[in-house]
Amino acid sequence: MNGGPSGFNNAPVTKTFVIASSIFTIFSGIKGGPDKLGLSYQDIFRNPRLWKLILSVFAFSSTPEMMFGLCLLYYFRVFERQIGSSKYLVFILFSVIVSLLFEVFAVALLKDPSANLLTSGPYGLIFASFVPFYFDIPVSTQFHVYSVHFSDKSFIYLAGVQLLLSSWKRSILPGICGILAGSLYRLNLFGIRKAKFPEFTASFFPRLSWPSMGSPRGATTRNVTGSAPSHAGRHRTSPAPMAPSTEPPQDAIATLVSMGFDRSSARQALVQSRNDINIATNILLEALSH
Structure with missing residues (x-):
C-alpha cells in the first residue's frame, strides 16, 4: 500500500515537517543524547523548559522510533494531497496542540516528579492521522495468512503498534492523546475542519523545504504536440492550442485512487480540471458532499 506517487509532490507541508523532525532528532542526539528527551512533571510544572517542549514535538528519542515515525509521516502525506496544504497545516497545529494539552493534563494527574513520563517525538500528529486513515482510506486488497485476515492497511497499523509500544508506557500515553486529538478534529x-490558512502561507513551504525528487510542479500537463523544436521569432503570438481532451497521467489518477476515490470518477475529474490534481480533488470532494 502506498500514499500515491512517490516523493513529496503536492505535499510541501509534510516534507517540511519530516525534514524538521529529522534535523531536531539528529541535533538532540549530538547535543545531549536520548536520555535528555521526553517530558516529566518537573519539566512542565516545576521547572518549565521551552526548548524541551519544542524538542518533544519534533525530535524522536531513538533511531528505531525515528524510522517508524518518519515512514508513517511520509505515508500520511496522502491527507495533505486530499484536503490541501492550507487545511492540512491546520490539522497539524490542532493535533500537536490538543494532544500536548492532553499530555500535560495526564502528567498533572499522575504527579510523579521522579519519572520521565512522556517520550519525545511527533506522536500527537502521527496517531491523530490514524483517525482519518481508519475512516477515509478504503481497503483495496485483502489476503489471508494461516486463516488470519489481512489487508493492505494492516502494514500501516502494524507500524503504528510498533511505534506505540516502542517506549512502552512513555510512548503509549502520547499515542492515546494523539488519537483523542484526531477524534476531536474528526x-x-x-468547526475546525473548515478552517484553513491563507494560500500564501501554504505556498511558503515549497520554497522553504528542499527541492522535491519527484516531477516538478506543472509537469503533469505535457505539450504532446511540441516534439519538434520551436524557433524564436516565428509564430510567437499564436501558440498551438492544447487538445481539449488530454488523457490524464496515470500517476495523477493513482494519487486520487489512493485517496479513496473511484478510478473512473478520478479520471473524469482530471479531464474536467485539465489535469490539475488539486482542482480535481476539490471537484470529487464537492461531489461527495452533495
Missing part, C-alpha cells in the same frame, strides 16, 4: 470541534 468530530469537527468548533
Whole structure:
C-alpha cells in the first residue's frame, strides 16, 4: 500500500515537517543524547523548559522510533494531497496542540516528579492521522495468512503498534492523546475542519523545504504536440492550442485512487480540471458532499 506517487509532490507541508523532525532528532542526539528527551512533571510544572517542549514535538528519542515515525509521516502525506496544504497545516497545529494539552493534563494527574513520563517525538500528529486513515482510506486488497485476515492497511497499523509500544508506557500515553486529538478534529470541534490558512502561507513551504525528487510542479500537463523544436521569432503570438481532451497521467489518477476515490470518477475529474490534481480533488470532494 502506498500514499500515491512517490516523493513529496503536492505535499510541501509534510516534507517540511519530516525534514524538521529529522534535523531536531539528529541535533538532540549530538547535543545531549536520548536520555535528555521526553517530558516529566518537573519539566512542565516545576521547572518549565521551552526548548524541551519544542524538542518533544519534533525530535524522536531513538533511531528505531525515528524510522517508524518518519515512514508513517511520509505515508500520511496522502491527507495533505486530499484536503490541501492550507487545511492540512491546520490539522497539524490542532493535533500537536490538543494532544500536548492532553499530555500535560495526564502528567498533572499522575504527579510523579521522579519519572520521565512522556517520550519525545511527533506522536500527537502521527496517531491523530490514524483517525482519518481508519475512516477515509478504503481497503483495496485483502489476503489471508494461516486463516488470519489481512489487508493492505494492516502494514500501516502494524507500524503504528510498533511505534506505540516502542517506549512502552512513555510512548503509549502520547499515542492515546494523539488519537483523542484526531477524534476531536474528526468530530469537527468548533468547526475546525473548515478552517484553513491563507494560500500564501501554504505556498511558503515549497520554497522553504528542499527541492522535491519527484516531477516538478506543472509537469503533469505535457505539450504532446511540441516534439519538434520551436524557433524564436516565428509564430510567437499564436501558440498551438492544447487538445481539449488530454488523457490524464496515470500517476495523477493513482494519487486520487489512493485517496479513496473511484478510478473512473478520478479520471473524469482530471479531464474536467485539465489535469490539475488539486482542482480535481476539490471537484470529487464537492461531489461527495452533495
